[in-house]
Amino acid sequence: MLNILRRDAAECERHTPLDGWTPPEGSIWIDLKNPTREEELAVERALGLDIPTREEMAAIEPSSRLYQENGATFMTATLLARSDEGPTPAPVTFVLTKSVLATIRYDDLRAFTVFADRAPAAHVGSGTAALMGLLDAIVERLADIIEDTAAHVQNASTTIFRQRQTSGGFQPLLTELARAQSVTSTTRNTLVSLGRMLSFAGLAQEIAGDPECQAHLRTVQADVQSLTEHSAYQATHIAFLLDAALGLINIEQNSIIKWFSVYAVIFLPPTLLASIWGMNFHHMPELDWRFGYPVALGLMVIAAVVPLWWFRKRGWL
Incomplete structure (x- = not known):
């Protein structure tokens, strides 16, 4: 054109x-x-x-x-x-x-x-x-x-x-x-x-x-x-x-990965305790405790809270 x-x-x-x-x-x-x-x-x-x-x-x-x-x-x-x-x-x-x-x-x-x-x-x-x-x-x-x-x-x-x-x-x-x-x-x-x-x-x-x-x-x-x-x-x-x-x-991605890592560390000790008392051995003295169940739960809570308190004290969270 x-x-x-x-x-x-x-x-x-x-x-x-x-x-x-x-x-x-x-x-x-x-x-x-x-x-x-x-x-x-x-x-x-x-x-x-x-x-x-x-x-x-x-x-x-x-x-x-x-x-x-x-x-x-x-x-x-x-x-x-x-x-x-x-x-x-x-x-x-x-x-x-x-x-x-x-x-x-x-x-x-x-x-x-x-x-x-x-x-x-x-x-x-x-x-x-x-x-x-x-x-x-x-x-x-x-x-x-x-x-x-x-x-x-x-x-x-x-x-x-x-x-x-x-x-x-x-x-x-x-x-x-x-x-x-x-x-x-x-x-x-x-x-x-x-x-x-x-x-x-x-x-x-x-x-x-x-x-x-x-x-x-x-x-x-x-x-x-x-x-x-x-x-x-x-x-x-x-x-x-x-x-x-x-x-x-x-x-942003590092922050997400950090929280996943923190949660994994927090729940690792309670998982360890639950794994120990969840084993099927006949002779376990804790099985006969009257307050064994609440003690186990308390220990799990303490095991989860202590790492969280430590992370916050160190300024990692």
Whole structure:
């Protein structure tokens, strides 16, 4: 599917390229979302460029992701997709030419939708401006994700340290923290990928020759660097909370095991006494005692109370 933004258009237009297709006059952004092979070939013929395939976009070598060819700058970054359902890395290629920006992606990305809705009102007038606006939307989206994740992490932190939990009660918290860690990790990878892409974008002739675009690019780079540091701190915080939750679970389990051990020790002497007097020997002098039964019960109670008193005196309970 091709979504095309034209200069001064009221909204993005959807196109189905046929034989001999060319971009409409004034096109500044061509967004290829889940393109078919026919759509890729049509755009390649129209722009005179070789668009990377999905497999080439997934390559991690810098030479496959950042390069210049036939007067165009090719930049591939790994963005974050489906952050609400489950974070998924989504490679996206930006192709910047003198007249138009082309993007190739295979996932729904909210930042692209936001920019498509915002661009007509912002009067984006060139492919370079479209790239800058799209990068702004991507960085804003990542900032929102980090902020939302930070709120969940703070709630988990409050619950862990201010409420008494049982080992079973920690399960939802551990699940939430694991999800937050996954989102934060994927977000940080996205920011690192964007940082490499932005450094290379400064080499593009369309940006290098425009002081305003250079200043805009430096601002975006500073934002990405700031978010990268924040996501690194958040990942460390989540790791600490996971360790703290597991530590509290261990304390709770140790407390349970301690009580089982105490009860076993308390009832061991009475069990020993009951075992002795429960033996079936004929000559046992205690069998003829008038008060043998209450004495045996009393000894059992004393044998149970004395260890309990000793444990409390030693501070073990």
